[in-house]
Amino acid sequence: MFIPFEENNSIISFSGDFVLFAYLLGLGRFMIIISALDVSSGFEGMGANREAFYSMLMEPAFFILLGSLAMFTGYTSFHDIFAGLHYYDYFSFIIAIIAGYVLANITLVETSRLPVDDPLTHLELTMVHEVMVLDHSGFDLGIIKIANNLKFILFSMLSANCLIPQSLDLWMRVGILLVMQLFFAAGIGWIESFRARNKMAMNAQYILSINAVALVLIFVVMIIKNKI
DSSP: OOOOBTTBOOSSOOTTHHHHHHHHHHHHHHHHHHHHHHTTOHHHHHHHHHHHHHHHHHHHHHHHHHHHHHHHHTOOSHHHHHHTOOOSSHHHHHHHHHHHHHHHHHHHHHTTOTTTOOTTOOOGGGOSHHHHTTTOOHHHHHHHHHHHHHHHHHHHHHHHHHHSOTTSOHHHHHHHHHHHHHHHHHHHHHHHHHOOOOOGGGHHHHHHHHHHHHHHHHHHHHHHTTOO
């Protein structure tokens, strides 16, 4: 309900709505973490620790990114930010491409995909998200899986909003969106087929590198807006 598409407002839209969006996702993560701790398993506690640590490192990148787009457009709601990303010059294209790249990497981390985590592994010592749900089954496990897939769709929709120009015809935008979703899913499959997972010690560096790209974006916006 927070994610907009085309020129119409999303169902829930107000100034600063991306802050509530981020912390609703954080609340969901908190619930999964305490659910993992509730089973009193050392392995699930280890996975919960990693999940909390990676999300803590990833959160600044999301807020730096949205803060950069808010500064560039002059708005603080999802709808107005994406509607204000007019592709009238090279700066807009550069900002949209960097924002899409950062969101794509945030998606990999937030949904526990390679290179940070491997959803297909069954080695408890190297698992992150999957080890948290080892003792869940049935309806509970199904809800957790659906929630993770929904989070994947949310971030891919945000990436699409950054890259699809609002000036195009509605049906053209819908077609581009479907193609982007297809390529996004295919890209994830390609990564999981041909790329090895990072060593556990390298995950923090990988996530911090995403934060560094987000910082580059905010400096570019500040230069464009004559803030520095």
